[in-house]
Amino acid sequence: MLSKKCKYAIHALVYLAERYDQGPVQIEEISKKQHIPHKFLEAILLELRHAEILESKKGKGGGYFLVKKPSEVNLMQVMRLIDGPIALLPCVSLHFYDRCEECKNEKTCGIRDSLTVVRDETLRVLEQSTLAKILKREKQLAQK
Amino acid sequence: MLSKKCKYAIHALVYLAERYDQGPVQIEEISKKQHIPHKFLEAILLELRHAEILESKKGKGGGYFLVKKPSEVNLMQVMRLIDGPIALLPCVSLHFYDRCEECKNEKTCGIRDSLTVVRDETLRVLEQSTLAKILKREKQLAQK
DNA sequence: CATTTAATCTATTGAATTAGTAGGCTTTTA
DNA sequence: TAAAAGCCTACTAATTCAATAGATTAAATG
Structure with missing residues (x-):
C-alpha cells in the first residue's frame, strides 16, 4: 500500500497541476485545501523540489510550482x-x-x-x- | 514490498509442495532448510493451517503438510x-x-x-x- | 534598510508495524 | 508415562511512518 506521505504528495501535485503556469502556490493553501498537515507537506514538497519536479520561490508571493509539464510527471x-x-x-x-x-x-x-x-x-x-x-x-x- | 513473514510463508509452502503426499514435515526441518527462525515459522504455519491451506499432526512423527493440491494454492x-x-x-x-x-x-x-x-x-x-x-x-x- | 512573508534545514518525538522470543500447555505415539 | 511435536498467549526489540518544533535563510515591499 502507498504511504500517507505518498498520497499527500500525489494530491499536492495534482493540485499544483491544476494551477500550472499560474505562479507559485503557498504551502499553506495546499495544506488547507488538501487537508495535509502543514509541516509534513513542507517536507514532501521539498523532496519533490530536490527531485526537480517542483521549484519554489521564497518570500512574499512565494510558494511552490511545477517545473515539469503535468503530462511529464507520472x-x-x-x-x-x-x-x-x-x-x-x-x-x-x-x-x-x-x-x-x-x-x-x-x-x-x-x-x-x-x-x-x-x-x-x-x-x-x-x-x-x-x-x-x-x-x-x-x-x-x-x-x- | 512483501514482508519477510510473507516470503517465509511462500518458501515454506514451496518446500511442502515438493513433499506433497509424503506425510508430515516437521517445523524444525523447514526452519533449517529454509533458514527461517523456528518460532516465527511456527506462527506462520499456524496461520496457514487456520486458513485451511495446511494441516498438522501432533506428537512424534507429526508435522505440517498441504491439504490443498500445489496447483490450488497461489x-x-x-x-x-x-x-x-x-x-x-x-x-x-x-x-x-x-x-x-x-x-x-x-x-x-x-x-x-x-x-x-x-x-x-x-x-x-x-x-x-x-x-x-x-x-x-x-x-x-x-x-x- | 527594516519588516514581513514564506520556504529551508536539523532534530526530535510518538505511534504503529514488523520481526522475533519465551515459556508453558496439549496432543500423539511408542 | 515419557518423549516428541505442534498450540497458544504474552512480551520485547527494532524499524518505519507520521508528525512537530524551532531556528535560519531568502525575497519582496514600503
Missing part, C-alpha cells in the same frame, strides 16, 4: 521517489535492486518470475498515469 | 493472508476495502482509475502463480 516517478521500490521483492526491483536473503540462490528461485511480470505490468500502468491524465479524469468525474 | 491467497491488501490504496481494494481519508470524495478522485487497473493486473498474475508452477520453474532453473 505516478511511477512519484511513488519511487516517496515510497521507494515498486517491485514486490528487492531482487526483482529495477531501481532499488538488492539480493533477497530469503532465497538462498537467486538463479533457481521460482518466485521471481511472476513478480517480475507484476512489476512490469505495474510500471506500465503507473508510467502512463500522468498528472495531466489524472486531472482530466477528475474533471470528467466532477461533471457527472 | 500467491494471491498467500499474500492476502499474510500481508493483507494487494491494492495500492484501501479505497481500491477488493478484500480490504476502506475509504481513503485523503481523497475527500471518492467519486471524483482521479487516482483510483489507474490503481484499479494495477490491482487487476497484479491479481491476474498472482492468481496464476501456483505452488505447482513455482516448483516446476525451480526444477527447470536448477537443471541449467
Whole structure:
C-alpha cells in the first residue's frame, strides 16, 4: 500500500497541476485545501523540489510550482521517489535492486518470475498515469 | 514490498509442495532448510493451517503438510493472508476495502482509475502463480 | 534598510508495524 | 508415562511512518 506521505504528495501535485503556469502556490493553501498537515507537506514538497519536479520561490508571493509539464510527471516517478521500490521483492526491483536473503540462490528461485511480470505490468500502468491524465479524469468525474 | 513473514510463508509452502503426499514435515526441518527462525515459522504455519491451506499432526512423527493440491494454492491467497491488501490504496481494494481519508470524495478522485487497473493486473498474475508452477520453474532453473 | 512573508534545514518525538522470543500447555505415539 | 511435536498467549526489540518544533535563510515591499 502507498504511504500517507505518498498520497499527500500525489494530491499536492495534482493540485499544483491544476494551477500550472499560474505562479507559485503557498504551502499553506495546499495544506488547507488538501487537508495535509502543514509541516509534513513542507517536507514532501521539498523532496519533490530536490527531485526537480517542483521549484519554489521564497518570500512574499512565494510558494511552490511545477517545473515539469503535468503530462511529464507520472505516478511511477512519484511513488519511487516517496515510497521507494515498486517491485514486490528487492531482487526483482529495477531501481532499488538488492539480493533477497530469503532465497538462498537467486538463479533457481521460482518466485521471481511472476513478480517480475507484476512489476512490469505495474510500471506500465503507473508510467502512463500522468498528472495531466489524472486531472482530466477528475474533471470528467466532477461533471457527472 | 512483501514482508519477510510473507516470503517465509511462500518458501515454506514451496518446500511442502515438493513433499506433497509424503506425510508430515516437521517445523524444525523447514526452519533449517529454509533458514527461517523456528518460532516465527511456527506462527506462520499456524496461520496457514487456520486458513485451511495446511494441516498438522501432533506428537512424534507429526508435522505440517498441504491439504490443498500445489496447483490450488497461489500467491494471491498467500499474500492476502499474510500481508493483507494487494491494492495500492484501501479505497481500491477488493478484500480490504476502506475509504481513503485523503481523497475527500471518492467519486471524483482521479487516482483510483489507474490503481484499479494495477490491482487487476497484479491479481491476474498472482492468481496464476501456483505452488505447482513455482516448483516446476525451480526444477527447470536448477537443471541449467 | 527594516519588516514581513514564506520556504529551508536539523532534530526530535510518538505511534504503529514488523520481526522475533519465551515459556508453558496439549496432543500423539511408542 | 515419557518423549516428541505442534498450540497458544504474552512480551520485547527494532524499524518505519507520521508528525512537530524551532531556528535560519531568502525575497519582496514600503
